[in-house]
Every structure is written in C-alpha cells, then in structure tokens.
Amino acid sequence: MNQIIVNQECLLDSYLPENLFYRDREKTQLLSNLKNSVSTLVYGPFGSGKSCLVKNVLKSINGKVFACYVDCSVYQTTYSILKEIVPRAQLIFCRSNYELLKELMKEIKQRKFVVCFDNFERLKDKDLIKKFLSLGITLVLITDSEENLSLLTEDVKFKLSIIKFQAYTTEQSFEILKDRAEKALAKWGYSDSILKKIADKINGNIALGINLLKQAAISAEARGKKVIEESDIPKVEEDCPFKLNRDEKVLLKILHEWKSLPASRLYEFYVQSIRHPKGERSFRNYMGSLCSRGLVKAIGEKRGRIYEVVEDAKSDG
DSSP states (O other), X not given: OOOOBSOGGGGSTTOOOSSOTTOHHHHHHHHHHHHTTOOEEEEOOTTSSHHHHHHHHHHHHBTTBEEEEEETTTOOSHHHHHHHHSTTTTTSOXXXXXXXXXXXXXXXXXXXXXXXXXXXXXXXXXXXXXXXXXXXXXXXXXXXOGGGGGGSOHHHHTTOEEEEOOOOOHHHHHHHHHHHHHHHBOGGGOOHHHHHHHHHHSTTOHHHHHHHHHHHHXXXXXXXXXXXXXXXXXXXXXXXXXXXXXXXXXXXXXXXXXXXXXXXXXXXXXHHHSSSOOOHHHHHHXXXXXXXXXXXXXXXXXXXXXXXXXXXXXXXX
16 A cells, blocks of 8 residues: 555644744744743634643643643533642542642642633633632633634633634635645645645635545545645545534535525524524524534624524534
C-alpha cells in the first residue's frame, strides 16, 4: 500500500500546533488579559481556531500559574469539573462538591489559578462561573455563538474582556492546510491544487478542512493511489463530520425543504415536527450553532431575522 499519511498525529483533533497562523492579535490580547488576571470570553465561528489558541496560551503559562482546560461538552456537572481542576482530587477522597471546593480554596491561597471552560454553554450549573470568579480564579470562556452571552448574568459579563474570532479567509485556510499537509503527508502525496479545492469548500472552517484532508488521504491510500485526487475529497453534504443533535437535524431538514424562513416561522415548523420541542432560548442556541458551523446563514436583526440554508454545507449529522 502506498503510504500518503506519514505523521497521523498532525491530523488528529487533539493535535496542538506550535505555530498559530493569523491569530497574533488574539494571542497577544489573551496573554495580556491573563497576565493581568482579567477573565475573558472568546467567541467566533466553529473551526476558527479558538480552542487551539487558548490551549496554546495555557500551555505557555502553565508552571508560572496553575492553568487548566476543561471541555464542558464532556465535563458538565460541578462535581466532574472540580475533580478535573483540583490538583489533588485524584489522590484524596472527596464525596461532595463542598469538600472539593474546600480543597480548591486551599490551593488558590498558594498560587494563581487560570481555568478555561470550553463550550461553557454546556455547563449544567452556570452559577459555577460566578462562584469561580468570586474565588479569584481567572476564567477563559469559549463558545461558538455570540448568542450564548445571554446565558451569563450581567454582573458576570461586566467582568469579562471579549475577544471575537473571525472565520479564516479562503487564502488563510489554504496556508494553514498547506502547513498541516507538509507535517502530516508524504511530499508526493498531495498538490497545492487539492489543498485549494478543500479550502474553497470549507467557508473558513479549518477543523472541517483538516478533517476533509485526512479523509481524502485515507481514501487515496485505500485505493492504492500515490497521490490524493479530487475524487478522494468527501462531499461536504454527504460526509460532513459535524455531529448534530436531534433538534439541530430537524431544524436543518426544515430549512432544506423551505430554503429560507423567518425565525418565528421556522420555530413554528420545528414545534410541529418534533416530540418534546425545546423553548425559544434553546432554539436560538441551536440556530446560533448551525450558523457558526457554516450550515445556515442568518440575515437581519433578532425580531426580523431570516434563516437560509447554505446549500454547499448540508449534513446528515
């Protein structure tokens, strides 16, 4: 078998590149915030490099302070989060949140803590954010949708510096994909034209682009090819790697049928189409998530907002 992938690690979701392209301004601002104990909200489209940058910064300051990253789509309860954060939690037996908080408070007296809540909207008890701030912990909150700001109380918002990420341009996406391809693939296994075709497909979503590159390389290898060809690149509408929940799938299906709908009408169709529909706030969060992933486009302000499906970015979930 011809081996196109020579360094699989560089194509994994967990891979953390040393050099971050086109994010110098955001990195400088975040480092300055953390140096001055200013908590920060980071938001922007899915695949715009938010988590990667924050992890990179936390790695660079860990040791000088205690820096911890928590993905709230995995750790959602207060207990599970405290078990991740409290340094000695795995060595001591704590039965309750109260006992873990006591241990955390002991640690905070000895050193500075920086904690990142990625996908903070998934936290079951968002009062934990306020509690951590009151303890003197510097927080970094990450989310894909600006609308998730509404989940925070006004006094919490007041304490946050906000860093907004823009989606990568097609040219920037190409440069990032080229850098990753040089690290992960054999020199003869791909061409610039293939990378440009992928960059054209992804609407600035670099996470999607790297996924497509990996799938294309695997497909070419499986077919015994020496080089990736256009036919190896998955069609985004058929093989989109996004995992949508039940409600998001229903909303996307409705939009594919109607192409364009006012938000109020879309919500009515959603309520009629699903058992146990969620409330309007959850609906707004779902639509914000679909927009940030490049699957749906929002036009207009909140009251008169219209949602349109992005035809080149369908998803089965």
